[in-house]
Amino acid sequence: VPGTLPVVLIAEELAPSVLGVLGTDVEIRHVDGADRGALLPALADAAAVMIRSATQIDAEALAAAPNLKVVARAGIGLDNVDVAAATERGVMVVNAPTSNIVSAAEHAVALLLAAARHIPAADASLREGAWKRSKFTGVEVTEKTVGVVGLGRIGVLVAQRLAAFGVTLIAYDPYIQPGRAAQLGVRLVPLDELLRESDFITIHLPKTPETVGLIGAAELATTKPGVIIVNAARGGLVDEAALVDALSSGQVRAAGIDVFAKEPCTDSPLFGLRNTVVTPHLGASTTEAQDKAGTAVARSVRLALQGEFVPDA
Ligand code: MLT
Numbered sequence: 001v002p003g004t005l006p007v008v009l010i011a012e013e014l015a016p017s018v019l020g021v022l023g024t025d026v027e028i029r030h031v032d033g034a035d036r037g038a039l040l041p042a043l044a045d046a047a048a049v050m051i052r053s054a055t056q057i058d059a060e061a062l063a064a065a066p067n068l069k070v071v072a073r074a075g076i077g078l079d080n081v082d083v084a085a086a087t088e089r090g091v092m093v094v095n096a097p098t099s100n101i102v103s104a105a106e107h108a109v110a111l112l113l114a115a116a117r118h119i120p121a122a123d124a125s126l127r128e129g130a131w132k133r134s135k136f137t138g139v140e141v142t143e144k145t146v147g148v149v150g151l152g153r154i155g156v157l158v159a160q161r162l163a164a165f166g167v168t169l170i171a172y173d174p175y176i177q178p179g180r181a182a183q184l185g186v187r188l189v190p191l192d193e194l195l196r197e198s199d200f201i202t203i204h205l206p207k208t209p210e211t212v213g214l215i216g217a218a219e220l221a222t223t224k225p226g227v228i229i230v231n232a233a234r235g236g237l238v239d240e241a242a243l244v245d246a247l248s249s250g251q252v253r254a255a256g257i258d259v260f261a262k263e264p265c266t267d268s269p270l271f272g273l274r275n276t277v278v279t280p281h282l283g284a285s286t287t288e289a290q291d292k293a294g295t296a297v298a299r300s301v302r303l304a305l306q307g308e309f310v311p312d313a
Pocket residue numbers: 052053054074075076077078100281283284
């Protein structure tokens with residue numbers, strides 16, 4: 001009966017399996033979470049809201065949701081949720097911290113290889129009828145040094161995959177145990193050393209006040225000339241304007257970028273450069289990852305609405 005069941009507001013596209021897990025004891029409503037004018041009134045009745053990375057659940061959104069019990073992030077990053085404000089209101093925040101790590105790692109490796117071999121630019125050129133080969137001469141990955149910035153769950157998976165290419169792996173991560181890095185065959189180094197030594201740099205950090213702008217103009221100036229940079233973590237960790245300058249001067253040979261300081265991003269100086277490979281935040285966009293993320297947080301939502309203990313997803 002409408003009006004008597006708890007309302008679960010789905011604010012972004014989630015895997016179809018989510019509905020089956022939520023079951024029939026809830027009323028499902030949909031809204032476009034990126035449309036604030038629609039989101040705020042829709043939150044009024046919501047007992048749960050389910051999001052990915054395009055919906056901002058900030059203090060204003062929480063204030064518009066007096067019945068809210070749980071915010072469910074079908075993915076990892078919580079930078080679009082004001083967790084402190086939610087906690088203050090007694091609203092639980094759940095995510096699915098391992099759901100999409102393999103997909104994110106595979107996408108980072110795909111961007112790295114695509115940038116090293118100019119795959120999108122060569123593809124576009126061939127489709128235009130040009131058989132150009134020397135123009136798209138790339139570089140090998142093997143025997144190079146790869147610097148992993150952030151050796152967390154995703155950074156480790158990237159390191160393990162790239163190890164198969166016969167690279168030297170170094171990483172910057174002030175929080176990881178040196179023993180764990182050594183086990184993985186990764187040498188831990190300070191960030192300045194990583195910047196100086198790496199032929200490829202791949203970023204795997206959350207977005208926090210400490211990590212925004214971590215790699216800016218000053219840092220890019222100290223990299224090996226011709227370095228290739230991949231960011232499939234969060235926009236703004238590498239300063240976009242500084243990266244555009246470094247790509248234009250050749251200091252950075254190429255970049256694979258999946259994330260932008262402001263999303264959605266449909267217009268950027270990065271798009272005008274030939275030596276960038278860009279994707280619209282697709283790191284977690286696989287059937288498997290969406291299925292895992294969606295069903296994990298849907299289970300948490302069901303438990304939270306039943307007032308039961310919610311284990312880590
Ligand atoms: C995440 O933090 O899980 C990713 O950004 C993927 C997503 O947007 O769902």
